[in-house]
Structures are given as C-alpha cells and as structure tokens.
Amino acid sequence: ADESRAARLHDGFAVCWRDVTDRERLELELSQTIAELRQQQQRLQRLIDTAPIGIGVGTADGQVSLVNDAMLHLHGLTRDAFEHQGLSLDSLTLPEQVDRVAIAATQPQGFAPPVERELLGSDGTRRPIWISSTQWLDSTGERVAFALDLSSQKQAEAAVQQLNQELTNRVAELQTLLEMSPIGIAIAADAACTQMQSNAYLRQLLGVEPEDNISKSAPAPHQPTYRTFQDGQEILPENLPMQIAGRTGAEVRDVEFDILLPDGTLRQLLCYATPLRGHHGQVRGVIGAFLDITNRNRDAAALKASQRRYRELAEAMPQMIWTADAAGVVDYRNQRWYEYTGLSEAESIGVARADAVHPDDRDRALGQWREAIAQGNPFETECRFRHWNGQYQWFICRAVPTRGHQGQITSWIGTITNIDAIKRSEALVQRQLAEIEAIYESAPIGLNVLDSELRFVRINQRLADINGLPIDAHIGHRVRDLFPDLGATVEHPLYTVLATGEPLLNVEIQGEMPSQPGVQRTWLEHFFPIKAGNQVVGISTVCEEITERIQVEAALRQSEERFRDMADNAPAMVWVTDPTGNCTYLNRGWYQFTGQVEETALGFGWLDALHPEDSERSKAVFLQANEGRKPFRLEYRLRRHDGDYCWAIDTANPWFDDDGKFKGYIGSVIDISDRK
DSSP states (O other): OEEEEEEEETTEEEEEEEEOHHHHHHHHHHHHHHHHHHHHHHHHHHHHHHOSSEEEEEOTTSBEEEEOHHHHHHHTOOHHHHHHHOOBGGGGSOHHHHHHHHHHHTSSSOEEEEEEEEEEOTTSOEEEEEEEEEEOSSSSOOEEEEEEEOHHHHHHHHHHHHHHHHHHHHHHHHHHHHHHOSSEEEEESSTTOOSEEEOHHHHHHHTOOTTSOOOTTSOGGGOOSOEEEETTEEOOGGGSHHHHHHHHOSOEEEEEEEEEOTTSOEEEEEEEEEEEEOTTSOEEEEEEEEEEOHHHHHHHHHHHHHHHHHHHHHHHSSSEEEEEETTOEEEEEOHHHHHHHOOOHHHHSEEOOOTTBOHHHHHHHHHHHHHHHHHTOOEEEEEEEEOTTSOEEEEEEEEEEEEOTTSOEEEEEEEEEEOHHHHTBOOOOOOOOOOOOOOOOOOOEEEEEEETTOBEEEEOHHHHHHHTSOHHHHBTOBHHHHOHHHHHHHHHHHHHHHHHOOOEEEEEEEEEETTEEEEEEEEEEEEEEEEETTEEEEEEEEEEEOHHHHHHHHHHHHHHHHHHHHHHHSSSEEEEEOTTSOEEEEOHHHHHHHOOOHHHHTBTGGGGGBOHHHHHHHHHHHHHHHHHTOOEEEEEEEEOTTSOEEEEEEEEEEEEOTTOOEEEEEEEEEEOGGGO
C-alpha cells in the first residue's frame, strides 16, 4: 500500500508517495492484541467473580482494587459497602501473612504458600481459612490474596471425630458384652474356621489362654489339646457346628456335644453357629455361641432317675396304689390294680364309682369315702373287690390326705391291701410312692446395656422375652419406668456399679413381670461397668433366669420329703433293703411301734425286735427269698415299744430297675394281733 501527499507550488503541484504497508500491518496487530487483552481481562474478571474461594487484588500502596463476592462474604461485607468504604489489602491477610507477602515480593516468584489461620469478620465472628498471596510478575507491584473457607471442612472433621468416638464406644460395649458374657463366644475369621478367637467364658471351659487358637481345624502344630465327642464317638473337625455353618452357609442350632480336657474333665456344651457374610454375600467367617449344660443335664438326669425310682417303687409294691385330687377324683392307679381287676384305664380313672366293689359293700364304701373327703379325715374301709376271673376277695382300702403349707388338702394317697388271707389269716399291705412333678430346664441368658441414667440402650431378644415387652419398647426407657415394682430392687445394685466402677456378680433378684402377673420369678444378674477412660458411662447387664433351676432343686427336695411323708403316713410299717439284704429304710410307723431308732434298727438290727423264737426262722426265710429274688410272706411276733409282743404279717416283693437289675426288697408289716 502507498500513501501519497500533494502540495501546491507557484508553478504547479508537488506530489510524493510513501509505502505504508508495514505500518498498517503493525496497527492491525496492535488492534488484535488489545482485543485479546480485553478478552483475557474479561475472562480473568469472570474467573475471579465466580471462583469458590476469596480473591482480592491490591495496588502497590496496599489498596484493594478488585475483590470477588466470596472474599467479601468471608469478611462479612457487601459490594456496596466495599465500593463506599474501600478495603485495605492488609485486611485480606493476617498480620503475619502481610510480612510473608513482603518477603515474597523480594523473591523471584513472589509467592507465599497457603497457611491455616482464623479470620476475624466485621461482625466479630472467627472463621477458619486457608490463606495465600502472590505478587504479579510485572513491575506494577500489585499483589493478589487468596482465602478458602474451612468452616464446612472443620465441621465435617468434628462430625467424623465424634462418629469415630461413638463407634469406639460401641465396639467397647460389644467387646465388654462378649468378654464378660457367661456364654462361650467363638469367632472364626475364615469360612474354614482355621483361626478362632474366644471370650473369657469359653477359654475357661476349654482351659486355654487368650492368645491360643481354639479351632480344631487349625494346622497340626497349633491344634488345641481338648477333644470333642458326640454319643461316645470322637467328632472330626469338619463335622463340628461352626465348621458346618462355614461350609454350608446355613445356621446350625441346638447341637449338643462333649469336650474332654487333658485333665480328664468332661463338659457338655450346647452350640449355635451362624455364618458371617461379606459385601457380596460370600461367607467370610463364623460366629458360635456355646452354653455349658453339664449341670443342667446332670439335674435332668437326677430328676429322671428320681422319677424312675419312685415309679419303680410304686410299680414294685405288692399292693394296689392309687391317688386322687383334692375333690377325690382318681388320677392314678398302679399296675397291680389292672392286673387284679382286669379293668381298663378308662374304667379306672376319674370319679370313684366302685364298679369293682361287691354290690353289698359298694354303697357303704362310697358313703365313707365321700364323708372322708368332706371332713378331710383319713379314710379306711374293708370291702370285697372283684378279681378279673369273677371271684371276690377282701381288701382294706385306706387313704390319707396330703396338705399344703397352709393346711389345705392338695391330694389323696390311697392303698388297697388284700386282707382276704387275714380274713382267712393272710394280708398284704404296701405303701405308695407318688410321682414328682417335672421341672423346666435352665433358662438361656439375657443381655442388655444401660446408659448412666439407667435407660435401655441395647437389649437382646431373650431378655425382651423374659421381660414380656418388645425390644423397641425398652430402648430409651428407664428400668423404673418399665417395671415399677422391680425398679428399686434392680436400681440399687446398678447405682452401686455407677458409683464404684466395680462389677457386681451373682445378684439374685426376685419379682414379677407384666407378661406374667402373679408369677414369682427369680433372676441371677451380673452387672459390669462400661467405662470411657476412668468414667463409667453405662452398665452391661447379664441376666439368667434361674426360676426353673430353683424349681428343679425345690422339686427334688420336695420329692424326697414327699416320699418320706408318704411312707411315714402310710397305714403300715414300710421297709426297704438293698441287694445284699441290709435294711436301708424303715418308716416312722416301725420306730413308733417298736421303740427302735435308726442306729439299732437298720442293717439287720430289725431282727432284734422279733420274738427270740421267731428271729432266726424269719431271718432264714428272708435270706432265702433274697437269694432267689422271690416274693415272700411270713408271720412273727413283733415286740411293741411297751415290751409286749404282737403278731404281725410281713409281706415283700423284690424290685428291679429298667435294666432288670435287682435293687432289693420293698416290704410292709401289719399288726394282725386283733385278728389272731
């Protein structure tokens, strides 16, 4: 491109031309550069305005020339307030940060790394921030300050810290429950159960140390020393409950087996096992619960043996035994009755009809029986009973009432003794043994956690069932609120644990629950403090209902007492021997009649009460019968306590256990002097 200029001369015009191509190109480039700078400035302004952090730009003299809304918000200022009041760059940074900027200005890059500080807002509030500053790399001397609000981050960190503390407390609670629970707990870290941890109760049962691996599936060098059996056969490790649960992925419940310790101790355990699963449903481990049922099984066996013993005694007695309720309704007859009468159980149990009694004796016998029931007096009558072959024989029928603690009649115990031979010089008398009531087995364990104000924080289903309320009905409520009648009794030991920080063990508590009003129940409680440092923040409670166990113990005692009471009140002198012939028991009737005492009568001392002329003969008959295990009957003269001798008839039958083993004789002696 050319540029031309013309000038008038006196004699014409003067024109000159100049090439301006380079100048136009430079002007165009300058225009483009200015446009780009404006565009970049606009972008920078948008970046500053929309940045999520506070940004402020100051001149060399420290006055803020540009600030975004985020920085104004941190200082508690509005845009209008900034426009009117202005803002010093020093106010965008803390005093120590101003020094850092001054130092940074002398450095090649002019950059101060971010630091965490507190910013004091215009309203006096303090806000945690990250702050940094830099100097432009030009000669303007302008500085830029950056501030990031850390309030939300700090709040999140505090929330996470609180959550971690709560999780730590919950873990401590669970660890306390597991470690102090009187139920054995084992946790396997893998599905094959090669590594197991255990709580203190299970370690005590197995006789191992806390660091020991209790798994029977452990590698050979780490195998525990105890052995496991079921029905007398040793159990392979893979057939143990936890291993089965890990292998099948299913719960295993109510498995009983024995463990044999190296010292010869044998324990019986009840086991429950359930698999633990990972995020994708795979079995990642197993947890097992073990309850020592050695005592429970021993008590149950003792009760069963006692029931069998008294049933055997009743069935072995050579006379007919029967019992009735307080109203006189017959509820039991022993086998002798059915063998003699040939009647069925349906014909024999229920309201007494005396169908087997001779028609001439029936009305009189029934009348005497109804009168005895009405007056509560002992019953005795003689009547003829029909044999299954149609023949009638004479019997003496006796019954005495048994009474409760307040003297009320609870039942009747009766005997029907054949005196047909006495009427013709023979009689049989025997006594009855009553069956004892069944008792419940030991109850499972209830667990719960209370806070420092004795509110329920956690409770398991078993304890909820014991209390008769749903789990949700417990949470957040105090013991006193849910169980007013038991509140004071239960809270006293709880406050003691809160005050002392020491556990309380084996605390027996008695009372009633809303689920069973009027039912007196007994619990064995263990209270353990839950601590955060040295402060007691709650209580872990272990509750074992022992109502049934106490009932079992009482029933066993009552059965022995009832046996002696029945024997002592039987209308005959009753005796029992062992297989060798030694007399092991004589009822009160014998001692009252003869004047003997246990020290002189037991063994073969009872022979001393016989007439000298009858003693050796009676002993020979007894020993001969004992050797042959056969029933016997003999008559002899028995010395009364006043020294006189009275004729008596002694009748006895051998008795055997369920396996047919001979256990001795049960006999009865009747005074027949009034019939001689």
